[in-house]
Amino acid sequence: MHDLLVVGAGPYGLSIASHAAAAGLDLRVLGRPMASWRDHMPPGMFLKSEPWASNLSDPGGRLRLDAYCAEQGVRARHGEPIPVGTFASYGLWFARHGVPGVDERTVARIAAVPGGFEAVTEDGEVLRARTVALAVGVLPFTEIPAALRGLGPAYVSHSSHHGDLGRFRGRDVTVVGGGQAALETAALLAEQGTRVRVVARAGHLRWNDVPPPWERPRTQSLRAPHSGLGCGWRNWFYAERPGLFRRLPAGTRARVAATALGPAGAWWVRERVESAVEVLLGHEVAAAYGEGGAVRLETVSRAGEAAVLDTEHVIAATGFRAGCERLGLLADDLRGGLRTVADGSPHVGRDFESSVPGLFMAGLVTASGFGPAMRFVHGASFTAGTLVRGVRRRLRSGPRGGLIPAPARRSPDALDTAGR
Known part of the structure; x- marks a missing residue:
């Protein structure tokens, strides 16, 4: 039985695995490395985060993005976006140098067994581990608006479903959403000859400013410090102090x-x-x-005015919702034993352990506990070190021979007073 099974090999999974390997844990890592970045983002996309805020985490801090770029003869400078393809290649380089033996098979099911957990791979092999770290990224949590869910895949898809937009050349596509995924997808579609429009419920589009220079007068830096999530003290707090963010009242964290x-x-x-x-x-x-290769959209304005729009395909760039019910790889009783917070995501303690002892969470599913940094690569550094310390504590104190218990549910307010 392994000490730790890491499920997922994106930035969070690889970072956790690197820290776990350095800690001497008996480790298995399953998942296609950087799958979301390699298979679900079309060529031509760029990282929105600054290069220096996009590092995966190894204990020695040697395997940074700028180190990889220097090795490849690629520039990684503040204020210059990095191509997604370069970042995906960096993740593979990190895996080769910082993680022992990634198994590219996916996990089909995880269940609790005496002394830990049992994972069944896609080809039926059974693996056992005393603890599990779920780092499944965002793909299980794609969110499509209710009005579009009745359409089949020929008519509607999520923005994360596309590693290549070439199938839409010469066609008419409507992108729903007003964030980076929607706007960059629409730009790429237009540039390849697709007739494209964006439909957004916001009254205006928001654009991030060009970042200020890295080297600035001290007074400017003090007023609005750089952080992994942008300039300003509020963003600095979210980016650099996730542990303190977790101490905020539950209602504040949720908001x-x-x-x-x-x-x-x-x-x-x-x-x-x-x-x-x-x-x-x-x-x-x-x-x-949807009918006969076309989609008719009925829209309503904020003032209640109705409009009709005809298109051939709808791409929903409408984000992700990390609800526990979408963790389909967990056995029903294991998933049912997870306590949740107000938005339906799993409650996690100070070291990312869920309410099921030995089952740890990482990435988007922990944003309600540790803040907005968990939606970005930047959050992987805090997560990896903190989570592995929690795993080591669980291995020292956890059950060795009995079934991992699934505690009774408690309200989110009660959880905040429990000290986890």
Whole structure:
């Protein structure tokens, strides 16, 4: 039985595995390395985060993105976006140098067994571990608006479903959403000859400013320090102090997780959108019908005015919702034993352990506990070290021969007073 099974090999999974290997744990890592970045983002996309805020985490701090770029002869400078393809290749380089033996098979099911957990791989092999770290990324949590869910995949898809937008050349596509995924997808579609429009319920698009220079007068730095999530003291707190964020009242954490760093486009995609993409603002899709290779969208404005729009395909760039019910790889009783917070995501303690002893969470599913940084690569550094310390504590104190218990549910308010 292994000490730790890491499920997922994206930035969070690889970072956790690197720290676990350095700690001497008997480790298994399963998942296709950087799968989301390699298979679900089309060529031409860029990282929205600064290069220095996009490092995976190894204990020695040697395997940074700038070190990889220097080795490859690629520039990694503040204020210059990094291509997604470069970042994916960096993740593979990190895996080769910092993680022992990634098993590229996916995990089909995880269940509790005496002394720990049992994982069944896609080809039926059974693996056992005393602890598990779920680092499954965002793909299990894709969110498509209710009005579009009745359409089949020929008519609607999520923005994360596309590693190549070439199938839409010469066609008519409507992108729903007002954030970076929507705007960059629309720009790429327009640039390849697709007739494309964006429909967003917001009354106006938000654009991030060009970042200020890294070297600035001290007074400017003190007023608005750089952070992994952008300039300003509030962003600095979210980015650099996730452990303190977790101590905020539950209601405050929930509000910040839902609203902070909301939909906005990167500064470098603005001109590409404004010069080539039709934008319909202040409208929400109320109903959708697909037939004969076409989609009819019925939209409603904020003022209650109805409109009809015909298109061939809808791409929903409408984000992700990390509810426990979407963790389908967990056995029903294991998933049912997870306590949740107000937004339906799993409650996690100070070291990312869920309410099921020995089952740890990482990434987007922990944003309601540790803040907006967990939605970005930048959060992987805090997560990896903290989570592995929690795993080591669990291995020292956890059950060795009995079934991992699934505690009775408690309300989110009660959880905040429990000290976990």
